[in-house]
Amino acid sequence: MKSGFVTLVGRSNVGKSTLLNTLVGTKISATSFRAQMTRNEIHGVMTTPEGQAVFVDTPGIFKDHRNLLSAKLTNRVKDILGNQPDLIIYVVDPSREIGDEERTAFGLIRHLSMPKILVINKSDLSPRERKYQESYEKMNSEFDAVFCLSALRASHIQPLKQKVIELLPEGELMYPQEQWTNIDNYFWIAELIREKIFSVFDKEVPYSTAVTVDNVEEKEDIMVISARILTNADRYKKLLIGSRGRKIKEVGILARRELEAAQNKKIFLELEVEVDTHWVERI
Numbered sequence: 001m002k003s004g005f006v007t008l009v010g011r012s013n014v015g016k017s018t019l020l021n022t023l024v025g026t027k028i029s030a031t032s033f034r035a036q037m038t039r040n041e042i043h044g045v046m047t048t049p050e051g052q053a054v055f056v057d058t059p060g061i062f063k064d065h066r067n068l069l070s071a072k073l074t075n076r077v078k079d080i081l082g083n084q085p086d087l088i089i090y091v092v093d094p095s096r097e098i099g100d101e102e103r104t105a106f107g108l109i110r111h112l113s114m115p116k117i118l119v120i121n122k123s124d125l126s127p128r129e130r131k132y133q134e135s136y137e138k139m140n141s142e143f144d145a146v147f148c149l150s151a152l153r154a155s156h157i158q159p160l161k162q163k164v165i166e167l168l169p170e171g172e173l174m175y176p177q178e179q180w181t182n183i184d185n186y187f188w189i190a191e192l193i194r195e196k197i198f199s200v201f202d203k204e205v206p207y208s209t210a211v212t213v214d215n216v217e218e219k220e221d222i223m224v225i226s227a228r229i230l231t232n233a234d235r236y237k238k239l240l241i242g243s244r245g246r247k248i249k250e251v252g253i254l255a256r257r258e259l260e261a262a263q264n265k266k267i268f269l270e271l272e273v274e275v276d277t278h279w280v281e282r283i
C-alpha cells in the first residue's frame, strides 16, 4: 500500500487550510480571509483502500509583517520541510500577482527533490478575477503535476487525491484508521476561537492574540469550556473586550455556535482576556 506525508506549502491566504479540510472531508484546520491564520503543523489524515496520505498544513509565507511571529512561522515551515515529506503540494492563488512573497515561498521548495504538485486554487472565481492564472501555469515545468481546482467548493478534488496516492511511496499506515489528526480537542477548540477573533477584528488585533483552552468538562447534556485569550498589551485587551463586553461576546457566540454544531451538544463557553507579552515565545 501507499503511504506518506504530503506537506501543503504556499503564501498566506492561498487556501492551504481550506484544501486540507476538503481533502480530509472535515474541518480540522482553522481558515480565515485574513493572512497568517495557521501557526502550527496540523495533520489531516486521508485513508483510502489504496493507502494513506497524511496532509500537513503549514503557516503561510507572509512578508508584510516583519516581526517575531512572522519570523517564527517562516522558520516553522522550514523545519517542517526539513523533515523530508514524501510529497509537496504547492498552493497558489491566481488572483494575486507573483511577487517577492511568491518567490520566497517557492524558493523554500524549489530545490527539494521529492515529487511536487502545483495546485492553482480558487478556480470558482471568475476568469477576470483569476488575472494571473497564466503566469502560474507557466510554472508547470517545475512540477510533477498541476491541478486547477476549488478547495472551497470542493471541485476537481478527486483527480488530485488520485495523483497524491500515485506519487506516494510504498509504506505502512502511519495513523490508526480511526484517527484523523495530530491535534487534540483543546488545541482544536482554541483554533476555532482564534478563527472567530480573525473574523471579528481587523488590523493588528489578530496578530497580537493567542488562545489557550484551560479546561473542557463533559457533562451529560452540556460541555463546559474555559478559555483565555492572551494578548500583547492593555490596548488590545480593551479592544478584544469592547464596550460593555460586546466584542468578546460576539466572538463567544460565533465560537459556541460552531462548537455546538460540531459536537452536537450544548456548549457553555467561558472566555477571558489576559495580557501576556510572552505568548509568541511559547507558540
Ligand SMILES: Nc1nc2c(ncn2[C@@H]2O[C@H](COP(=O)(O)OP(=O)(O)OP(=O)(O)O)[C@@H](O)[C@H]2O)c(=O)[nH]1
Pocket (backbone or CB within 6 Å): 010, 011, 012, 013, 014, 015, 016, 017, 018, 019, 030, 031, 032, 033, 034, 035, 036, 037, 038, 039, 058, 059, 060, 061, 121, 122, 123, 124, 125, 149, 150, 151, 152, 153
Ligand atoms: N473563492 C475561493 N476562496 C477560497 C478557496 N480556498 C480558500 N479560499 C478562501 O481563501 C481564504 C484563505 O483560506 P485559508 O485556507 O485560511 O488560507 P491559508 O493558505 O491556509 O492561509 P494561512 O493559514 O494564513 O497561510 C479564506 O477566506 C478562504 O475561504 C477557493 O477555492 N475559492
Ligand SMILES: [Mg+2]
Pocket (backbone or CB within 6 Å): 016, 017, 018, 029, 030, 031, 037, 038, 057, 058, 059, 060
Ligand atoms: Mg492556513
